[in-house]
Amino acid sequence: MKKDLTKKWNITYGNNDEPKGKRPTQPPLDPKGKYVALTFDDGPHPKVTPRVLKTLKEYNAKATFFMLGVQVEYYPDMAKKVAKAGHEIGNHSKSHPNLANMSLSEVRKQIIESSDRIEDATGEKPTLFRPPYGAMNESVKKVTKEQKTPIILWSVDSLDWKSRNAQAVNKEVAKNIRSGSIVLMHDIHASTADALPHMLKSLKKQGYQFVTVSQLLSLNKSTGNGPYYNQ
16 A cells, blocks of 8 residues: 555554563562562453452552463453553463363363463463462373473462452461462452452552562572472
8 A cells, every 4th residue: 555545544554552571570489579460360351350450550569370271262352451451471281170180181171171272362472370279180280391381370279269359368378478479369259359459458558569470489480390289
């Protein structure tokens, strides 16, 4: 097309709303700092995830979201919003089965199909994997090694899936948190979104900084496939 028509019709090439390739390299963390990695499983959710994103933004906090392929398929725009907000996205399988009871081919299908859905929605291939229930077998280890997605578990379970109560969630996290912790939560429970403002305010007051799992692993110079729990 002629340049004058391009200018007249205000045509641009590419979609500015799409995430652009790999994220910028994060600056190294201070080894003397107090860091925690907040993680959210089973989303994205059309109502809870936006509330979680809002609170994280208010506290300038970055987190890691382990998404299910089926949820990303239902809510691709929400998955894209998580990525655009600068958070890390991990793979949590396609439909949340117990992978420890599945064959190699079944495990591979669960992991790869979920990864493909996440990449289609966000423009980014997930670089971490968390098995549902933390359950795994040799097939899970084999496929994640092939995919170069380290297995990430957790060191603090908020028990939000059990209590469904904001006060109980905050009490559980406060009791067990340490510098270097990986905290397990779920962005599908409204009570988790309710708990988050108090949690972040309290942890920030104690000097904690909120980083992604990959940042935390880089601080500890972790290598290999995992699984990783951290402190």
